[in-house]
Amino acid sequence: MSCERYDDLIDDYVDGTRAADRPGDARLAAFESHLAGCARCQALVADFTSIREAASALDEHVPPTRLWAQIAGALEEKPRAFSVWIPLAVAASLALVLAGSAWLALRQSPTGDAAQQVTATPDETSVPPAEAQYEQAIAGLQQLADERNAVLDPATRAVLQRNLAAIDRAIDESRAALADEPSSAVAQDSLLDALDTKVALLQDTVALAAEDVNQ
Amino acid sequence: MFRSVPFAAGDEQRGSHAFPSNHPADVRTADLELAARCRAGDADAFEELYRLHARRLYSLAVRMIGSADEAEDVLQEVFLQAHRKLAGFRGESTLGTWLYRLTMNHCLDHLRGRQAKISRATASLDEDGAAEPVAPAPVVPSAISRMDLERAIELLPAGSKAAFLLHDVEGFEHREIAEILGISEGTSKSQVHKARMKLRVLLSR
Amino acid sequence: MIRALRPLVAALAFITIALPAAAQNEVTERFSKTSHLDQDGTFDLTNVYGTIVLTGGTGRDVTIEAVKRVQRPNANAARALLRMIDIQVVEGTNRIEVRTIVPRPRNFPGSVDYTVTLPADARVTVRTVSGNIRATNINGELLKSVSGDIEIIDGSADDVVTASTVSGNIAVRGLKGRTTQLTTVTGNVRVDDLQADRLAIRAVNGNIEYAGDLSRSGRYEFVTHSGDIRLMLSGTTGFEVQGNSLSGTVRSDFPITRRSAPGAEGGGGGVTPRGLRGSFGDASAMLVLRAFSGNISVSRR
Numbered sequence: 001m002s003c004e005r006y007d008d009l010i011d012d013y014v015d016g017t018r019a020a021d022r023p024g025d026a027r028l029a030a031f032e033s034h035l036a037g038c039a040r041c042q043a044l045v046a047d048f049t050s051i052r053e054a055a056s057a058l059d060e061h062v063p064p065t066r067l068w069a070q071i072a073g074a075l076e077e078k079p080r081a082f083s084v085w086i087p088l089a090v091a092a093s094l095a096l097v098l099a100g101s102a103w104l105a106l107r108q109s110p111t112g113d114a115a116q117q118v119t120a121t122p123d124e125t126s127v128p129p130a131e132a133q134y135e136q137a138i139a140g141l142q143q144l145a146d147e148r149n150a151v152l153d154p155a156t157r158a159v160l161q162r163n164l165a166a167i168d169r170a171i172d173e174s175r176a177a178l179a180d181e182p183s184s185a186v187a188q189d190s191l192l193d194a195l196d197t198k199v200a201l202l203q204d205t206v207a208l209a210a211e212d213v214n215q
Numbered sequence: 216m217f218r219s220v221p222f223a224a225g226d227e228q229r230g231s232h233a234f235p236s237n238h239p240a241d242v243r244t245a246d247l248e249l250a251a252r253c254r255a256g257d258a259d260a261f262e263e264l265y266r267l268h269a270r271r272l273y274s275l276a277v278r279m280i281g282s283a284d285e286a287e288d289v290l291q292e293v294f295l296q297a298h299r300k301l302a303g304f305r306g307e308s309t310l311g312t313w314l315y316r317l318t319m320n321h322c323l324d325h326l327r328g329r330q331a332k333i334s335r336a337t338a339s340l341d342e343d344g345a346a347e348p349v350a351p352a353p354v355v356p357s358a359i360s361r362m363d364l365e366r367a368i369e370l371l372p373a374g375s376k377a378a379f380l381l382h383d384v385e386g387f388e389h390r391e392i393a394e395i396l397g398i399s400e401g402t403s404k405s406q407v408h409k410a411r412m413k414l415r416v417l418l419s420r
Numbered sequence: 421m422i423r424a425l426r427p428l429v430a431a432l433a434f435i436t437i438a439l440p441a442a443a444q445n446e447v448t449e450r451f452s453k454t455s456h457l458d459q460d461g462t463f464d465l466t467n468v469y470g471t472i473v474l475t476g477g478t479g480r481d482v483t484i485e486a487v488k489r490v491q492r493p494n495a496n497a498a499r500a501l502l503r504m505i506d507i508q509v510v511e512g513t514n515r516i517e518v519r520t521i522v523p524r525p526r527n528f529p530g531s532v533d534y535t536v537t538l539p540a541d542a543r544v545t546v547r548t549v550s551g552n553i554r555a556t557n558i559n560g561e562l563l564k565s566v567s568g569d570i571e572i573i574d575g576s577a578d579d580v581v582t583a584s585t586v587s588g589n590i591a592v593r594g595l596k597g598r599t600t601q602l603t604t605v606t607g608n609v610r611v612d613d614l615q616a617d618r619l620a621i622r623a624v625n626g627n628i629e630y631a632g633d634l635s636r637s638g639r640y641e642f643v644t645h646s647g648d649i650r651l652m653l654s655g656t657t658g659f660e661v662q663g664n665s666l667s668g669t670v671r672s673d674f675p676i677t678r679r680s681a682p683g684a685e686g687g688g689g690g691v692t693p694r695g696l697r698g699s700f701g702d703a704s705a706m707l708v709l710r711a712f713s714g715n716i717s718v719s720r721r
Contacts, residue, residue: 003349011408039351046353047415054359055368055383063273066528067287068265071294072258073504073522153528156549159567163586163605166625170645173712177666186664186695190712193643197624201586201605208549208566288497295500325494 003041006031010041014048134195141202148209160205167201170194246310253301265294268311271385272318278380279322281369289321308394315387315395319377326373354419367417371410378403379410445495451486451507451532457539461514467548468520470531471568476540476557476575482516483537484509490530505530543579552588569607589626608647623647627714631721634659634705641708648714651707652721658701663709663716670696670709672718 009031019029035041149157174191181187252260269290276286296317304313368376377396381387382403387395392403457463457480465472470489488505492498506521518536522528531551538544544561546553553563554571560579563570570583570590577597583590589607592600592614599618602609606625613632621628623644630642633655642649648668663670676698696709696716709716 007408008404011404011411014411040349043351043353044349044415046357047355048411050353050355050357050359051364051411051414051418052383054361054364055379056386058274058361058364058384060270061274061277061283061286063269063290064287067273067290068262068269070501070504070528071265071291072262153549156566159587163624166606170624170712173645177712184666186666186710186712189664189710190645190666193622193710194624194645197603197605197622200584200603204564204566204584204586282493285493288492288494291497291500292494 003034003038006034006041007044010044010048014045014052130192131195134192134199137199138195138202141199141206145202145205145209149205151209152205156208160201164198164201167194167198171198242309243306247304247306250301250304250306250310253298261298264297264310264314268314269294272314275315275380275385276318276322278365278368278384279319279373279376280325285325289318289325292321293317312391312394315381315385316397319381319395323373323377355415356418359418363418364414367414370417371413375406375410375413378406379414382407383411444491444493445498446489446491447495447498447502448490449488449502451484451488453484453509455482455484455509455511455516456480457482457516457542458514459539459541461516461539461542462545463516463518463536463538463542464545465518465534465536465547466520467532467534467546467551468522468528469549470520470533470551472534472536472546472548472551472553474534474536474538474544474546474553474555474558474561476542476555476559477537478540480539481537482539482542484518485535487533488530489533492529501528501530505532507532540575553583633657634707636704638705640705641710643708643710644714645712646714647711649709649711649716651709651718653718654721656701657705658699658703659705659707660699660703661696661707661709661718663696663707663718665711665714665716667713668711668715670716672696673720674700674718676700 006027009028012028013031013035017028019025019032022028035045149160152160171191171194174187174194177184177187178191249260249264253264272293273286273290276289277283280286280289293314297314300317304310308316368379371379378392381392381395382389389400389403389407392398393400396403398406463474463482486507488502488507490498490501490505492501504522508517508519508521510517510519516538518534520532522530533551538558540557541559544555544558544563546555546561547564548568549565550567551565552569552571553565554573555561555563555575556573558572558575558577560577560581561572561575562580562582563572563584564582565585565588567587568585569588570585572581572583572590572592572595574594575581575596577595577600580599580601581595581597582601583592584601584603585607586604587606588604590602590604590609591612592602592610593612594614596615598616599620600614600616601620602611603622604626605623607623608626608628609621609623610629611619611621611631614630615633615635616638617635618639619630620641621630621643622641625646626644627647627650628642628644629650629652630640631652631654634640634653634657636657638657642651649663653674661672661676663672676696677700696718707718709718
């Protein structure tokens with residue numbers, strides 16, 4: 001077919017070049033008048049145009065955020081220190097929290113009365129239920145953890161989430177048991193244990209992610 | 216598979232808008248200034264360089280190599296190399312073109328490393344598509360799905376893939392592609408033509 | 421698709437997609453440093469990924485050996501990343517701090533494995549995100565990991581020994597300690613031949629096993645939510661015990677002057693508190709055992 005001699009002009013045409021823009025170009029003008037009556041060349045132009053349009057509309061692939069940090073890290077003179085853990089005391093001061101080692105003081109509940117559960121807060125005049133104190137601490141820590149844990153790598157984040165969920169299940173089971181049997185010391189203790197463990201885990205999560213705060 | 220992410224508004228622009236085909240003095244001055252600041256150890260300047268170009272270079276690398284992981288490595292190599300070589304940047308090309316050239320070279324190195332594995336697979340695609348009779352009607356859907364296009368691009372041989380990505384996806388002119396790939400403008404045009412012909416075959420319904 | 425090419429292109433597409441990831445290149449780099457600590461010095465190590473092995477000895481020397489490791493498809497990139505892992509050792513007054521620096525920990529594909537020898541009387545703190553920790557013959561330590569097992573062997577601690585992991589097992593063997601705290605969320609805890617004044621073990625999903633003697637006037641607390649508690653006791657120390665499982669069984673080999681918890685038999689609802697309360701022998705040690713849904717057993721070793 002005689003079309004093929006114009007194949008090199010098809011791409012220019014598809015890219016927007018017109019004979020009208022190139023008055024001296026006889027070949028281009030010849031091609032355009034050929035195109036008007038040639039189904040084969042029109043098909044090519046149509047297909048090439050679809051391809052070109054689709055190609056120019058392709059989304060960008062976004063490089064992972066860590067990439068810049070890795071590059072910068074290689075170039076910085078003093079790389080940023082990454083402290084995995086901040087002192088627990090600092091984390092503890094970030095939220096109202098019962099002393100982390102409170103549970104070590106063996107809780108004794110001779111009468112099974114929930115309100116008398118011992119906590120390590122030394123100078124309490126009125127005793128808000130231990131559970132409420134824990135909930136408050138948890139809420140504060142959870143918020144901090146949510147704000148910050150994006151800085152952790154996905155695998156670690158997943159481990160922390162999974163285990164937080166395991167603790168939540170333990171909390172739910174304890175609560176359900178307590179609802180069934182309000183005077184059950186075991187259920188009450190289990191609940192407080194689980195809440196305590198949750199606080200500890202959230203503290204650790206916040207501490208892990210806190211390196212951003214220090215920069 | 217590729218991680219395809221919606222184009223975020225703002226930020227850099229694509230294709231010929233970002234890299235005007237003429238070479239205005241203000242672009243050159245800006246490039247030299249940025250290069251100078253980078254050389255002087257201005258970390259912000261280098262970060263600016265990264266922010267201006269990383270996305271497009273990464274997209275290019277992902278499509279050239281076909282692996283996000285390796286594309287990441289390439290980007291890293293490119294920027295670390297760029298940092299070292301900025302001392303020698305004289306402004307004959309734009310910073311962008313210069314970075315594209317580095318990126319393409321690394322991508323082609325990666326592909327050559329894999330060549331033995333895929334040479335048989337792509338051998339048939341290297342054949343000149345002009346042997347294929349062209350039907351007298353459009354065969355490609357007028358709206359091509361992104362995934363189909365990305366997959367089809369992946370199957371192109373390195374040379375025409377490079378030219379096609381730079382031309383149709385990134386919006387460079389043949390003159391700029393010639394500079395980036397170290398080929399003539401005529402070769403650039405024929406490579407783009409070959410790519411389009413093959414894609415036409417791969418995408419036809 | 422043009423028919424002739426359809427199976428070919430489909431096959432090619434399959435080949436392209438099914439290509440195995442380019443072979444990983446692993447590059448490593450060794451790091452080595454010696455230092456020393458006087459009596460009761462402090463050793464503080466933080467790591468991100470990798471194993472940590474610490475051994476206490478009689479000398480005053482501290483040797484820190486580390487292997488940095490990165491795996492990437494591209495060897496050059498692997499080497500560049502390797503260079504980004506920085507091990508910083510800061511020596512202060514009778515104090516050594518080792519910090520593993522990576523630009524950001526997010527998905528950083530590298531690890532550092534540490535082997536440290538140091539004086540047994542050093543106060544050791546180890547914190548890592550992912551990796552096992554083993555401490556042998558150390559006299560006081562805080563070992564913390566998010567994912568990883570912790571093993572403590574021997575050692576004679578006059579200070580608190582704490583091992584804490586989120587996901588991992590804890591094993592303690594032959595330690596002589598004052599106060600020992602072991603916690604895990606998901607994982608088992610096993611203690612053998614511990615001599616301690618106070619021991620507190622907590623697990624959420626995991627079993628707790630204790631084998632060995634009880635210290636006279638020692639206080640022991642074993643708490644797990646879904647997991648069993650097994651005590652295998654040797655020696656002659658008497659104890660007072662309070663053991664409760666909400667839905668598991670509680671049993672003891674020892675004759676316990678037993679008092680059931682309130683509402684033990686035929687309790688209401690679906691919940692039957694099972695209690696073990698009483699004393700054995702001279703009741704000098706104190707045991708608190710609490711399981712929510714697991715079984716508790718106190719037996720002779």
